[in-house]
Amino acid sequence: MSAWEWAQLALYFVVLLLLAKPLGAFMAAVYEGRIPGFVRFLAPVERGIYRVCGVRPEVEHNWKQYAIAMLMFHVVGFVFLYGLQRLQVYLPLNPANMAAVTPDCSFNTSVSFVTNTNWQGYGGETTMSYLTQMLGLTVQNFVSAAAGMAVLVALIRGFVRRQTNAIGNYWVDLTRSTLYILLPLSIVLALALVSQGVVQTFRPYQTATLLQPTSYQQPKLDAEGNPLKDGQGEPVMDTVAVSEQALAVGPAASQIAIKQLGTNGGGFFNVNSAHPFENSTPFSNFLECLAILLIPAALCYTFGVMVKDTRQGWALLAAMTVMCLGFLALCVHQEYHPDPQLAALGVMTTDGADMPGGNLEGKEVRFGVANSALWATTTTCASNGSVNSMHDSYMPVGGLVPMVLMQLGEVIYGGVGSGLYGMIVFVVITVFIGGLMVGRTPEYLGKKIEAHEMKMASIAVLAPCLAVLAGTAIAVMTAQVSASICNPLPHGFSQVLYAFSSAGNNNGSAFAGFGANNPTMNLLLGLAMLTGRFWVKIPVIALAGALAAKKHIPVSDGTLPTHTPLFVAMLIAVVLIVGALTFIPGLALGPIAEHVQLFAAK
Amino acid sequence: MLIVMTVLTGLIYPLVITGIAQVVFPSQANGSLIDREGKPLAGGGAAAGSALIGQPFDAPQYFWGRPSATAPFPYHAGASTGSNWAVTNPSQTDAIKARVAKLRESGIPAGQPIPVDLVTASGSGLDPHISVAAARIQIARVASARGMSEQNVRRLVEQHIEARQFGIWGEPRVNVLRLNLALDAVRAESRLAAVGAP
Numbered sequence: 084m085s086a087w088e089w090a091q092l093a094l095y096f097v098v099l100l101l102l103a104k105p106l107g108a109f110m111a112a113v114y115e116g117r118i119p120g121f122v123r124f125l126a127p128v129e130r131g132i133y134r135v136c137g138v139r140p141e142v143e144h145n146w147k148q149y150a151i152a153m154l155m156f157h158v159v160g161f162v163f164l165y166g167l168q169r170l171q172v173y174l175p176l177n178p179a180n181m182a183a184v185t186p187d188c189s190f191n192t193s194v195s196f197v198t199n200t201n202w203q204g205y206g207g208e209t210t211m212s213y214l215t216q217m218l219g220l221t222v223q224n225f226v227s228a229a230a231g232m233a234v235l236v237a238l239i240r241g242f243v244r245r246q247t248n249a250i251g252n253y254w255v256d257l258t259r260s261t262l263y264i265l266l267p268l269s270i271v272l273a274l275a276l277v278s279q280g281v282v283q284t285f286r287p288y289q290t291a292t293l294l295q296p297t298s299y300q301q302p303k304l305d306a307e308g309n310p311l312k313d314g315q316g317e318p319v320m321d322t323v324a325v326s327e328q329a330l331a332v333g334p335a336a337s338q339i340a341i342k343q344l345g346t347n348g349g350g351f352f353n354v355n356s357a358h359p360f361e362n363s364t365p366f367s368n369f370l371e372c373l374a375i376l377l378i379p380a381a382l383c384y385t386f387g388v389m390v391k392d393t394r395q396g397w398a399l400l401a402a403m404t405v406m407c408l409g410f411l412a413l414c415v416h417q418e419y420h421p422d423p424q425l426a427a428l429g430v431m432t433t434d435g436a437d438m439p440g441g442n443l444e445g446k447e448v449r450f451g452v453a454n455s456a457l458w459a460t461t462t463t464c465a466s467n468g469s470v471n472s473m474h475d476s477y478m479p480v481g482g483l484v485p486m487v488l489m490q491l492g493e494v495i496y497g498g499v500g501s502g503l504y505g506m507i508v509f510v511v512i513t514v515f516i517g518g519l520m521v522g523r524t525p526e527y528l529g530k531k532i533e534a535h536e537m538k539m540a541s542i543a544v545l546a547p548c549l550a551v552l553a554g555t556a557i558a559v560m561t562a563q564v565s566a567s568i569c570n571p572l573p574h575g576f577s578q579v580l581y582a583f584s585s586a587g588n589n590n591g592s593a594f595a596g597f598g599a600n601n602p603t604m605n606l607l608l609g610l611a612m613l614t615g616r617f618w619v620k621i622p623v624i625a626l627a628g629a630l631a632a633k634k635h636i637p638v639s640d641g642t643l644p645t646h647t648p649l650f651v652a653m654l655i656a657v658v659l660i661v662g663a664l665t666f667i668p669g670l671a672l673g674p675i676a677e678h679v680q681l682f683a684a685k
Numbered sequence: 686m687l688i689v690m691t692v693l694t695g696l697i698y699p700l701v702i703t704g705i706a707q708v709v710f711p712s713q714a715n716g717s718l719i720d721r722e723g724k725p726l727a728g729g730g731a732a733a734g735s736a737l738i739g740q741p742f743d744a745p746q747y748f749w750g751r752p753s754a755t756a757p758f759p760y761h762a763g764a765s766t767g768s769n770w771a772v773t774n775p776s777q778t779d780a781i782k783a784r785v786a787k788l789r790e791s792g793i794p795a796g797q798p799i800p801v802d803l804v805t806a807s808g809s810g811l812d813p814h815i816s817v818a819a820a821r822i823q824i825a826r827v828a829s830a831r832g833m834s835e836q837n838v839r840r841l842v843e844q845h846i847e848a849r850q851f852g853i854w855g856e857p858r859v860n861v862l863r864l865n866l867a868l869d870a871v872r873a874e875s876r877l878a879a880v881g882a883p
Contacts, residue, residue: 094853132689156686206766208763208765209763209764217695217696221695221698222687222691222694222695224694225694226687226690226694257686261690261694262693266693270701270702277709277710280736280737281713283706283707284707284716285703286715288763289716289732289735291734291740292733293734293741294734294742294747295740295741295742295744297759299757301757328734328738328760329762330738330762331762332715332716334703336702337698337699337702337703353766354808357765357807357808358765358811359811359812360737364850364854364855365854365856421772422772428781428785429785429795429799430785430798431818437817437818438801438802439802441801442805444772444805445767445768445805445808446805447807448807448814448816448856449855451856454855470808472767473769475767475770475771476768476771476772479772479773569770570774572773573773574771574773577771595769596769677773681772681773
């Protein structure tokens with residue numbers, strides 16, 4: 084790895100952390116109702132939305148009303164998206180004549196986009212019409228992200244407020260997140276991406292004449308569609324000449340912008356941001372990668388501002404950044420040290436001024452190894468799940484990094500809103516453990532942490548773990564799933580474990596060789612996504628309600644300070660220990676066994 | 686609320702972006718199509734390809750791109766995919782062995798190591814680029830197949846090296862389709878010169 088790659092990685096984190104404060108302050112102002120001047124022209128739109136929808140913004144919800152509003156909104160969103168996919172064949176804006184999506188795939192995709200997972204069992208350019216992508220998927224990209232931010236804001240209010248039931252109005256939080264934060268950022272990013280070559284068009288798929296025509300073999304079929312066999316029982320092959328290249332295009336940039344900013348990750352094309360029309364240049368790659376962590380990192384500062392102690396926000400951001408850098412270093416190191424067998428075959432894998440080197444299977448030359456590993460790490464730190472390289476073809480431990488990051492609950496920056504509320508749940512657990520160690524009542528930001536809060540925090544941490552482990556266990560026992568695995572030995576198990584780690588934590592990335600578009604997997608993964616989203620979100624809203632009802636305790640000598648390096652270290656330890664205790668056995672059967680298989684055999 | 690959000694983010698937002706994109710960046714927004722001279726396609730002429738999407742090449746007179754895992758033929762830009770083979774998958778090792786053998790057969794001597802990007806499939810299956818080293822190693826074959834001097838081919842390769850973007854981002858690389866179009870343009874010029882055309 085040369086100084087150039089070091090500089091690219093360093094620049095990424097410098098820009099990310101520099102933007103955290105201004106954007107975080109802006110978001111705090113939006114949520115506190117102090118709409119900043121330069122977006123105040125949108126205020127009439129906000130009021131108009133409330134009027135049309137019959138929302139009374141000044142009426143606040145208790146935690147149950149807040150949770151019910153959120154659930155209702157998601158149920159309606161699910162039904163709409165399901166219907167749209169099933170009916171796309173009859174609807175306009177379908178120039179490539181996509182058929183109706185199958186019921187199980189529609190179910191899975193609807194759950195996936197409503198829960199901000201954006202797991203995709205299908206390939207975008209071969210399944211979804213332009214209308215479905217826009218009116219269904221893009222919309223859920225926005226609102227599922229906004230819903231995560233809303234729940235975070237409700238939780239923050241739980242800490243700030245005293246002896247009240249009200250934790251805010253769900254519709255107001257949803258509208259403000261979308262209108263003032265996600266939409267303006269998406270417009271800027273989408274246009275920047277188009278300038279780099281990301282497509283944004285309603286034209287049908289384009290065609291180009293191949294410079295060198297090619298051909299391929301396909302089995303000859305009889306009248307009933309069965310393959311013909313010759314005298315020896317070998318299939319008869321037809322040679323098909325290809326002189327044109329069909330180029331899939333579409334209104335992609337607008338969807339990609341929000342897919343990155345809203346930690347959604349569902350690609351317009353099958354290979355997501357590895358596709359040159361989805362991520363054209365190294366600079367578009369930098370922007371898209373930055374957009375993954377931009378809002379999650381800035382929300383830490385928002386949190387600090389809203390609880391009136393920015394040190395608390397910086398402490399969480401510090402814990403996240405330390406963990407992220409550690410995992411990034413491991414992933415980059417692994418990907419620069421590919422299979423030692425390659426050298427024996429006469430392949431040069433060392434990087435130099437004229438070649439990126441490393442493990443390039445499934446990676447694009449324009450990004451090279453460093454930018455691919457950076458993306459793999461950030462997309463799984465957050466609950467994004469977009470990819471710019473194929474994680475399935477990573478080195479065993481290189482692929483373990485994204486898997487572990489998801490299993491930790493995506494609290495290292497994490498999803499928009501969901502990452503920080505997940506991390507705050509871990510903070511609650513950490514102050515509880517800290518309180519036990521020193522024998523004092525645990526408290527955080529002036530609120531006592533008692534049995535009820537610990538129960539809610541425990542459910543929120545354990546539900547995704549259950550979805551991952553139980554889901555994997557059930558899946559590997561079914562015959563249909565065994566047939567979906569495309570790689571032998573431990574890596575095959577890794578493919579299943581990765582799929583459930585991704586679904587159970589609402590990430591959406593995959594070891595994509597795993598054929599997940601079948602009824603069994605669509606159902607199992609759909610259930611894992613629902614568990615991983617709502618069995619975290621609802622306990623968190625309940626936690627917000629319980630905290631808001633408590634009175635404030637002033638800081639005393641007995642208070643454990645939660646902004647010190649000591650506390651940051653303790654928080655990191657708790658996150659890692661909970662993850663390690665839960666997942667090391669599973670990891671040992673998958674990537675760790677594969678690593679040993681690869682290197683011990685030499 | 687969902688209806689309002691659908692109109693706002695599902696209709697108005699993509700339509701506004703499309704409108705602006707089609708006016709300000711018409712070439713990029715429609716797939717960066719290029720003609721046979723490598724210039725952005727103007728009007729309704731036939732496209733020679735997209736500057737961003739690779740094409741399959743295996744003839745000796747063309748530079749070869751990276752292996753592609755798309756089906757049913759390589760560089761099928763209507764159905765992008767990577768191989769998704771694990772490092773430990775025997776099919777992966779076999780595929781690399783076969784690709785190395787093919788490159789050796791094309792004239793790369795046994796002692797010379799082959800850049801890894803020439804024997805591993807790209808993530809999208811549509812990667813338009815190869816590394817600079819992967820282009821240089823093919824110069825001798827292309828020159829002899831075309832009856833050009835190695836020096837002339839090398840000059841074309843060096844002209845087609847794309848540096849790191851803004852001097853910082855990404856990796857130096859060569860766009861295979863653009864390079865091959867330029868090679869064909871040279872041939873067309875020399876043919877014109879031979880018949881004494883102006």
